[in-house]
Amino acid sequence: MSRDFDKDYWEQHWHGGPGSPADPMTDAAPSSAANPYVQHETAGLAPGTALDAGCGAGAEAVWLAEHGWTVTGADISASALAQAADRAGAASVTENVTWIEADLTTWEPAEPFDLVTTNYAHPTIPQLDFYRRISRWVAPGGTLLIVGHLHGSTTTANGHHPPEETTVTAGAITAVLDAAHWRVETAEEPDRTVDARGHGSVHLRDVVVRATRLA
Numbered sequence: 139m140s141r142d143f144d145k146d147y148w149e150q151h152w153h154g155g156p157g158s159p160a161d162p163m164t165d166a167a168p169s170s171a172a173n174p175y176v177q178h179e180t181a182g183l184a185p186g187t188a189l190d191a192g193c194g195a196g197a198e199a200v201w202l203a204e205h206g207w208t209v210t211g212a213d214i215s216a217s218a219l220a221q222a223a224d225r226a227g228a229a230s231v232t233e234n235v236t237w238i239e240a241d242l243t244t245w246e247p248a249e250p251f252d253l254v255t256t257n258y259a260h261p262t263i264p265q266l267d268f269y270r271r272i273s274r275w276v277a278p279g280g281t282l283l284i285v286g287h288l289h290g291s292t293t294t295a296n297g298h299h300p301p302e303e304t305t306v307t308a309g310a311i312t313a314v315l316d317a318a319h320w321r322v323e324t325a326e327e328p329d330r331t332v333d334a335r336g337h338g339s340v341h342l343r344d345v346v347v348r349a350t351r352l353a
């Protein structure tokens with residue numbers, strides 16, 4: 139399956155609320171709570187500035203703000219960002235999060251971040267090109283944290299498969315990171331089971347890569 143994950147697609151997706159309309163990719167990434175990889179992989183980091191690239195409804199961005207980070211949540215969908223802002227308000231972290239409506243395939247930050255994370259974001263450009271692009275926004279000594287769908291994943295919500303072009307492997311991501319400039323801290327392909335919004339338990343196969351940009 140191939141489709142154009144452009145602004146119209148994502149706006150339509152988020153317009154009706156999280157998980158609407160039913161979609162095999164986005165249903166596979168529940169946005170009601172921060173994913174466990176962000177929680178686990180940032181646990182040992184000193185909070186600083188953070189970018190959540192393709193933040194959706196803001197679960198991870200708000201969680202980071204609640205844990206001391208000064209967060210920028212960026213997404214191409216205004217509807218997603220409206221939901222994210224509501225979430226930040228409910229969590230009383232509004233002052234610690236800035237929401238930016240932007241197409242991250244062309245947008246450039248004014249300054250690098252101590253942490254750049256992206257979770258299940260898949261824009262119009264090839265997945266590895268997107269990761270290469272956002273890796274340039276990590277400050278020296280900072281962290282890149284990528285969570286994606288594993289290549290060859292067999293099941294997401296509704297029993298659908300992630301479109302192949304949006305999937306990656308841990309090895310493919312680490313190959314993008316020049317060893318002269320990056321130290322890979324985590325490169326894993328974990329499984330987990332989630333409650334996928336009325337579709338019952340769903341088995342997800344993910345990719346998690348965390349790397350430190352060498353000074």
Ligand SMILES: C[S@@+](CC[C@H](N)C(=O)[O-])C[C@H]1O[C@@H](n2cnc3c(N)ncnc32)[C@H](O)[C@@H]1O
Pocket residue numbers: 143148149163164167168169191192193194195196197212213214215218240241242243256257258259260261262
């Ligand atoms: C599958 S959702 C994941 C949302 C959230 N990170 C999560 O884990 O629940 C992918 C997100 O990437 C955003 N996105 C896709 N292409 C983008 C682009 N070119 N620039 C910015 N955001 C984009 C979508 O709007 C959507 O919110």
